Amino acid sequence: MSEQNTTILYVEDDLSLRKLVRIALESLGRYTVRTAGDGQEALAIARDPAPQLLLLDMNLPDMDGIAVLRALRQIPGLAEVPVIFLTALEDPAVEAELYALGAHQVLRKPLRPLPLLDSIAKALGARS
Numbered sequence: 765m766s767e768q769n770t771t772i773l774y775v776e777d778d779l780s781l782r783k784l785v786r787i788a789l790e791s792l793g794r795y796t797v798r799t800a801g802d803g804q805e806a807l808a809i810a811r812d813p814a815p816q817l818l819l820l821d822m823n824l825p826d827m828d829g830i831a832v833l834r835a836l837r838q839i840p841g842l843a844e845v846p847v848i849f850l851t852a853l854e855d856p857a858v859e860a861e862l863y864a865l866g867a868h869q870v871l872r873k874p875l876r877p878l879p880l881l882d883s884i885a886k887a888l889g890a891r892s
Contacts, residue, residue: 770888771796773815775806775832776850777824781875785819788877793884803827807835814841817887822851822858833865846887850875 772795776782779801786797798815800806803826818836822829829849836842849862852873859870868887871880 769796770817771798771813771815772817772819772884773798773800773806773810773836774819775800775803775824775829776819776821777801778821781873785875785877785880789881789884792877793881795884801825803832803835806832807839810836810839810842814839815845817884818842818845818847819884820847820849822849822853822862830861830865846890848883848887 772789774782774785774789774797776785776799782799782801786799789795789797798809800809802824806820818833820829820832824832827835829851833847836845846868847866849867849870850873851858851870854872862870868890869883871883
């Protein structure tokens, strides 16, 4: 799967971070990035086109990243889409729960573009 054909759904409530990461992923990674500011918006836009990767913030205003993932997994075609969680928290119990839910990786904020791109490439590569 080429990067140009890969759509990422990025859910993050911090608008400036959302814009920065989107620009980095689109310019450096050449991905198509669709963004949402909360879980409800993510659910509304997740179907068409379906993303090939989910990039989810853990702390969102309406539902946490776990609840968003569980809801997205109910949408046809999204049950097996790789997911990377982003968090500022350092909680081993939460991290273990995220991996148990199928997370490919849990990345700590603040994000650095090149390690994020590497994580995305690995998650997409594991899927193919």
